[in-house]
Amino acid sequence: MSSSPPPSSAAASPSCPKKMIALRSSDGETFEIEEAAALQSKTLENMIDEDCAGTPIPLPNVTGKILAKVVEFCSKHAEPGVDDESLRAWDAEFVNVEQATVFDYILAANFLEIPTLLNLTCNVVADMIRGKTPDEIRKFFNIKSIFSPEEEEEVRRENHWAFE
Amino acid sequence: MSAAPPPPWEVVLLVSHLLDPRTLAVASCVCKSWRASMSSDNLWKPACASLFPSLSALQSTDPALPYHRIYALGLAASRCRARSPAKPRLSLDDLVFVVDVRSEDLPITTVSKPGDEIAPDPNGLFRFELGADEECSLAMEIMDPVRITWIVALRGWKAVFTMMECDGRASFIPGAEGWFSQELPLAGCCSSAAASGLVADMKLGFCSRGVAGGKIRVESASVGILSMGSWRYASMEDGL
Numbered sequence A: 001m002s003s004s005p006p007p008s009s010a011a012a013s014p015s016c017p018k019k020m021i022a023l024r025s026s027d028g029e030t031f032e033i034e035e036a037a038a039l040q041s042k043t044l045e046n047m048i049d050e051d052c053a054g055t056p057i058p059l060p061n062v063t064g065k066i067l068a069k070v071v072e073f074c075s076k077h078a079e080p081g082v083d084d085e086s087l088r089a090w091d092a093e094f095v096n097v098e099q100a101t102v103f104d105y106i107l108a109a110n111f112l113e114i115p116t117l118l119n120l121t122c123n124v125v126a127d128m129i130r131g132k133t134p135d136e137i138r139k140f141f142n143i144k145s146i147f148s149p150e151e152e153e154e155v156r157r158e159n160h161w162a163f164e
Numbered sequence B: 001m002s003a004a005p006p007p008p009w010e011v012v013l014l015v016s017h018l019l020d021p022r023t024l025a026v027a028s029c030v031c032k033s034w035r036a037s038m039s040s041d042n043l044w045k046p047a048c049a050s051l052f053p054s055l056s057a058l059q060s061t062d063p064a065l066p067y068h069r070i071y072a073l074g075l076a077a078s079r080c081r082a083r084s085p086a087k088p089r090l091s092l093d094d095l096v097f098v099v100d101v102r103s104e105d106l107p108i109t110t111v112s113k114p115g116d117e118i119a120p121d122p123n124g125l126f127r128f129e130l131g132a133d134e135e136c137s138l139a140m141e142i143m144d145p146v147r148i149t150w151i152v153a154l155r156g157w158k159a160v161f162t163m164m165e166c167d168g169r170a171s172f173i174p175g176a177e178g179w180f181s182q183e184l185p186l187a188g189c190c191s192s193a194a195a196s197g198l199v200a201d202m203k204l205g206f207c208s209r210g211v212a213g214g215k216i217r218v219e220s221a222s223v224g225i226l227s228m229g230s231w232r233y234a235s236m237e238d239g240l
Helices: A042-050 A064-078 A084-094 A099-112 A115-129 A134-141 A149-158 B009-016 B021-027 B032-038 B041-051 B053-061 B067-082
Strands: A020-024 A030-034 B095-103 B106-114 B127-129 B145-154 B160-169 B177-183 B198-207 B217-227
Touching: A020 A042, A030 A064, A042 A099, A064 A084, A064 A099, A064 A115, A099 A115, A099 B009, A115 A134, A115 B009, A115 B021, A134 B021, A149 B067, B009 B032, B021 B032, B021 B041, B021 B067, B041 B053, B041 B067, B053 B067
Parallel strands: none
Antiparallel strands: A020 A030, B095 B106, B095 B145, B127 B217, B145 B160, B177 B198, B198 B217
């Protein structure tokens, strides 16, 4: 990311560098993102239309650590001339992270309304769930089952067809 | 190393939209909050609408019925219809048919025929002529009370099933036949409140040949299973 301050004037001529948008994370870190990349987020798109001053857009729901990665994702997906296959491979690497980080990506993608990121990350988790038994799911995600024995039996009975 | 925290509920909710019905149902069993998320009507409604469109009517009759249960009902119903009845596990050769006629505790006649000696009905129906040995049949007074029993036994006497046992009167018209029938219980362990619609049927032929004093003898017996709805004999397969 370029370290030069964002331009104060709104208009940008074709020969000027691309317009950069400034974002501020919940923990006070500032990031810059090209406008084209930022437009992948519907949330940012709405904010950019409204805001002309160029002050950093505060994103209280997203930490610096995650925001950095989100900016990276959006920039990559805004890059021209990347073929589908290498993009897919890049995406696979991008989500090859800890469970907790994937969850954070999901929440950020949801908040910022980035359909590509949301779809990618949710599918990662969906794949983790598909084909597992309830017990395996619990172990994988470290979930405690707080069913009472009666509830457990009831839900099993309701859904017995899925186990056949 | 501390264990990873479980997925936040928003994540569960967002991911649930990508899951197919079967995975949703399995996931409902994970824990209370997952059950709530995975049972949400808006997740199940599209699947119900596309697979079981007519069942959506159930929802209007009972608004409290959640779509995930409508889905389960639809699935069970379609499985039931798709399942063709199991092939009978018996063959006629495995069976022995026994017909017993007695009057006031006196045995009149007993006919016992192993399955392989019985000629099958030419139309493939579950209906057989058993024949009776006139010579061995004791004579009865016309209109004597009789008790008839039809038993089917498995070869080797492994099991016995009483098809019918009922009381009647010996027909008084020589050469005519006496009809007896009794409703059969349902196969399997269904509730006794439902009728099977099947009836065991027996026809005894009486004759007065060679008997003095107006008495009659049993000359033939034939047995079968009738369907009450159509008053037709059941096919061999159905009977078995």
